[in-house]
Amino acid sequence: MKILSVNLGRPRAVPYTDQPEGLTGIDKRPADEPVRVSAPGPKGTGASGLAGDAGCDTRHHGGDDQAVYAVAREDLDDWERELGRTLGNGAFGENLTTSGLDVSGARIGERWRIGRELVLEVTCGRIPCRTFQDHLGERGWVKRFTRKGAPGAYLRVIEPGEVRAGDPVEIVHRPAHEVTVALQFRAVTTERELLPRLLAAGEALHPESLAAARKYAEQHKV
Numbered sequence: 001m002k003i004l005s006v007n008l009g010r011p012r013a014v015p016y017t018d019q020p021e022g023l024t025g026i027d028k029r030p031a032d033e034p035v036r037v038s039a040p041g042p043k044g045t046g047a048s049g050l051a052g053d054a055g056c057d058t059r060h061h062g063g064d065d066q067a068v069y070a071v072a073r074e075d076l077d078d079w080e081r082e083l084g085r086t087l088g089n090g091a092f093g094e095n096l097t098t099s100g101l102d103v104s105g106a107r108i109g110e111r112w113r114i115g116r117e118l119v120l121e122v123t124c125g126r127i128p129c130r131t132f133q134d135h136l137g138e139r140g141w142v143k144r145f146t147r148k149g150a151p152g153a154y155l156r157v158i159e160p161g162e163v164r165a166g167d168p169v170e171i172v173h174r175p176a177h178e179v180t181v182a183l184q185f186r187a188v189t190t191e192r193e194l195l196p197r198l199l200a201a202g203e204a205l206h207p208e209s210l211a212a213a214r215k216y217a218e219q220h221k222v
Contacts, residue, residue, distance in 0.1 A: 001100040001169040003114060004073050005030035007090030008053040025054030026135045028090035030097075030165065037118055038160035039064045049157050050095050064156055065123050065206050070096040071152035072103040078150075083138065093132065094152060101169055104150040104182045109204030111173040117161025119172065124206035125151035125185035151185045154206070177201055184209055196222040 009025035031052070040046030040055070043063025047055025055062040071094035076087045089097035101112075110122045128151075133141035145151070177200040184201075187194035188209055195216040198205055205213070216222070 001098070001171075003163060003165055003167045003169060004097045004099045005089035005165050006035045006050070006163050007031065007095055007097065008035065008050060009090075009093065011054045026093035026131055028053070028093055028095065030089050034162040034164040036160070037068060037120075037157060037163055039157045040067055048095065050163075053095060066154040067157050068096060068120055068155045069094045069126060069152060070098055070101075070103050070155060072101060072150075073097050073099050075104070075150050075152070091136070092126075092152065093135065096163070098169065103153050104180070104185070106153055106181050107175050107177065108179045108181065108184060108198075108201035109173070109175040109177075110171060111158060112155070113170045113172045114163050115161060115167035117159060118157075118163050118167075119159035119161075120155035121158050121204065122153050122181060123156050123204065124154050124188075124209050125181045126154060127151070127185075127189070146189050149182050149186055151181065153181045175201070175204070179205070188212060192216065196220075 007028035008031050009028040011025055012027055036051040037049050040049045040062055041064065043065065046064060047062040049067030071092050073089070076091060080087050104125065106122045108122055108124070112120050114120065128142045128145040138144070179198055179201040183194060184198055184205070187198055195213040198209055198213040199217060203210070
């Protein structure tokens with residue numbers, strides 16, 4: 001298990017974002033040098049956890065619980081076959097493109113040590129949006145991506161450190177529960193009846209998903 005590339009985005013003006021400045025950082029490209037990763041601060045103020053990575057939409061992205069976004073190269077390869085086009089590392093706006101790691105099958109609260117210092121914790125899956133769809137230029141992409149159910153994972157920073165292409169990834173903690181990123185994604189998108197199952201992940205779960213699970217369980221007396 002390793003990091004294939006560390007991807008950074010620069011602010012770019014596009015016609016398809018609803019940001020007041022019209023900027024997005026979704027177009028990420030592999031970095032040549034090591035990148036420092038640390039907690040960026042609360043959502044709404046903090047952006048990406050990677051130094052030098054643009055986080056333009058702090059309403060929906062970034063913050064401590066979505067500091068880093070990871071996608072498996074294996075999932076990109078699968079999409080390449082399905083779409084009939086090339087998808088380079090960073091094509092989904094991910095910060096980390098991994099190899100040999102089942103990212104969407106990771107459990108909420110699972111911790112990865114990357115390289116010598118960095119430790120990250122899995123919090124939730126990525127919800128597709130219009131910017132993602134228009135960036136790829138695929139009609140109906142939001143529905144198609146949601147249907148596939150392999151969203152990649154957002155992670156929070158437990159121990160800051162540097163990351164670079166080629167760094168090994170070690171799973172240093174795997175919770176006993178069965179709440180995976182894929183399950184969390186289905187619960188908050190297409191299968192709301194799964195929400196109570198997310199409660200097994202506890203406080204490791206992204207706060208918004210945890211609140212949704214608690215509300216659903218209370219309303220339905222589960």
